[in-house]
Amino acid sequence: MRIIFIGPPGSGKGTQAKRVTAKLQIPHISSGDMLREFVAKGTTLGKQAETYMKKGLLVPDELVIDMIMERIHQHDACRGFVLDGFPRTLRQAQELDQALANSGLPVDCVIHFDVPDEEIIMRSTSRRLDPETGRIYNIHFDPPPLEILERLVQREDDNEETVSHRLTKYREQTAPLVDFYRNKTTVYKISGVGTFEEIEANLLDSLTQNGSF
Numbered sequence: 001m002r003i004i005f006i007g008p009p010g011s012g013k014g015t016q017a018k019r020v021t022a023k024l025q026i027p028h029i030s031s032g033d034m035l036r037e038f039v040a041k042g043t044t045l046g047k048q049a050e051t052y053m054k055k056g057l058l059v060p061d062e063l064v065i066d067m068i069m070e071r072i073h074q075h076d077a078c079r080g081f082v083l084d085g086f087p088r089t090l091r092q093a094q095e096l097d098q099a100l101a102n103s104g105l106p107v108d109c110v111i112h113f114d115v116p117d118e119e120i121i122m123r124s125t126s127r128r129l130d131p132e133t134g135r136i137y138n139i140h141f142d143p144p145p146l147e148i149l150e151r152l153v154q155r156e157d158d159n160e161e162t163v164s165h166r167l168t169k170y171r172e173q174t175a176p177l178v179d180f181y182r183n184k185t186t187v188y189k190i191s192g193v194g195t196f197e198e199i200e201a202n203l204l205d206s207l208t209q210n211g212s213f
């Protein structure tokens with residue numbers, strides 16, 4: 001099954017994608033995580049992407065599209081995937097559509113996460129990441145164990161100013177994709193507010209309804 005997660009920054013896409021892909025045994029493909037890995041390794045793509053990411057702007061389509069096309073064609077993605085953070089522009093969505101149509105493997109459904117702006121700013125600025133395990137924590141909502149506190153890092157784009165730029169970009173360029181997909185597949189709108197377990201249960205209900213779980 002091929003599932004796309006669309007939602008504003010900090011709406012819980014990564015958190016829920018990790019939970020659901022563990023159950024479905026398919027890869028979690030996060031464009032943001034992939035780009036951050038390239039930045040950390042200092043590759044050419046990483047250096048190009050970093051300038052945009054730091055400012056909360058979208059990385060140019062041509063850089064991101066090739067990266068994701070290569071990833072979805074890898075062997076572990078043949079049974080499906082959850083795409084988290086891609087597509088983010090109409091051009092990305094069209095290219096993905098074309099690539100999947102060429103392989104005869106359409107998108108099964110889109111999950112649209114809905115979270116109010118105030119909550120987004122709070123969640124993003126209090127997010128912390130464990131570089132050793134990749135686990136996402138939150139100092140208010142999902143506190144890490146004390147013994148690992150020192151090794152946790154904060155994303156460079158998780159300050160209030162950059163989060164509000166990311167939110168603006170989301171509204172301008174990504175939110176319209178929900179309508180694009182409504183004409184092509186099933187879109188489930190899920191409230192991203194609630195406990196992690198409640199949201200996961202709603203998500204799994206939608207996937208069951210869709211026949212993807």
Ligand code: AP5
Nearest residue numbers: 009010011012013014015031032053059085123127138141
């Ligand atoms: P990306 O990494 O995709 O960031 P994003 O979309 O802004 O989303 P986030 O990762 O910030 O949030 P999330 O929804 O995954 O939430 P999470 O689960 O972590 O992209 C970063 C940048 O890369 C972009 O700005 C752009 O520059 C570039 N980029 C990436 N893809 C691109 C593309 N396709 N095209 C162009 N550029 C691209 O949760 C957030 C926090 O909230 C955590 O602390 C978590 O613990 C907490 N939380 C989660 N759920 C709950 C809950 N139910 N209650 C309370 N707290 C919760």
Ligand code: MG
Nearest residue numbers: 013014030032
């Ligand atoms: Mg994320």
